[in-house]
Amino acid sequence: MASSDLPVTIKAWTYTHSGYPQCLQQTDQTPKASFCPTEILVQMHAIALNPVDIQLMNLAIWSLPLPALHQPKTIGCDFAGTVLRAGSEAQYTAGDEVFGVSMAPRGPGCAAEVVVLDTGSAHLMIAKKPPQLSFVQAASLPVVFMTARTTIALVEEYMRVGGASLGRVAVLGGSTSCGMYAIRLARQRGWDVLSTCSGKNVEFVKGLGAGEVIDYTKDSVPDGVRAFAPDAVIDCVGGSDCIGITRRYVTIVGDKTDRTLIGGSMLYLTHPRMLVRWVLGWLGVLGRYDCIIFEKNVTWLAEAVELRPEEVTVDSVFAFSDMKKALEKVARGNVRGKVVVEIK
DSSP states (O other), rough: OOOOGGGGSEEEEESSSSSTTTTTTEEEEOSOOOTTEEEEEEEEEEEEHHHHHHHHOGGGGGGOOOOOSSEEOOOOEEEEEEEEOOOSSSSSSSEEEHHHHHHHHSOSSOSSSEEETTOOOOEEEEEEEEEEEEHHHHHTHHHHHHHHHHHHHHHGGOOOBBBBSSOEEEEEOTSEEEEEEHHHHHHHOOOOEEEEOOGGGGGHHHHTTOEEEEETTTTTTTHHHHOOOSSSSEEOOOOOOOTSSSSEESSTTTTTTOTTTOOOOEEEEEEHHHHHHHHHHHHHOOEEEOOOOOOHHHHHHHHHHGOOOOOOOOEEEGGGGGGGHHHHHEEEEEEEEEEEEEOO
16 A cells, blocks of 8 residues: 555544443544654554553443543554555655654554554554565564563562573463463573473473473473472463562462453452562562563564564464454464454
8 A cells, every 4th residue: 555545534443431341442543644643654464452442442431420531442462464655754665664663542552454653652652574484474473461561570580590500480271372481581581491381382492491380181280390399480371379489479360360350450449469479579578479461662563573484373363354353363362472453
């Protein structure tokens, strides 16, 4: 699509009120006619879906009786596409292939044929698409890679160097889209890795670099983690069974078990036990505990550019018209890698 050939309307997946899946609908939008010097117009080729896309749609705030909250909000934060137009201060030019993540709560989401992104916004991280990766592969990376990179940074200082080991880390949920990159990043640092997964994914997780794997359907995860004696635990699946085993515990899920409810540090507000753990860890009474979302670090996003195609795992690809089916798969869980929607 040339920049001079923009359609009068574009398709987008939006919602106005809370309540997934009923709130989600495909709508027609009018492309923005003019934009600021830091903005770029991007033709989206692929977006990756995350549990947070569902979680944001379920926030009760969108149903409050305030008209400003009921404006259409486009879903989707991970993206890959081609720049059609660029403002004078955007540092991109028409034709550039880009990927990144847009995390503004009210937009712009990326599940649209064409999206205007502000490169000066603190809510946007964007980089040139790695040429060795397809648009589908590139779109699958930002949120999960950045989350994995954040967990690695938070446990790094706790790695105890001794003998032939540069540190030992347990990654709970090694076949999850975040866990697989946490394993790769840990192995790049020379750490010994124990991970957990179901029996069908054991060989896959070993192939990522995990030296030891616990099949959680057959064996006790806490017993296996204790025997491994890690310096830190990175929890990508949630729960509390392994808390207290190590000096450092970082989770991206916390104690919640419902994938449709918001996670990360917001859980401190709804799960007092998690807040108590964090405070006691900060005071040094117990091991350090954090429930996190990813840190917005463009340097870390640039590290994803070095990934080879065989190191990027995509679970499944859906057509743009099948967005609801794609989200249903995300909501069910038990996927290996990312669910991606391709926009033709």
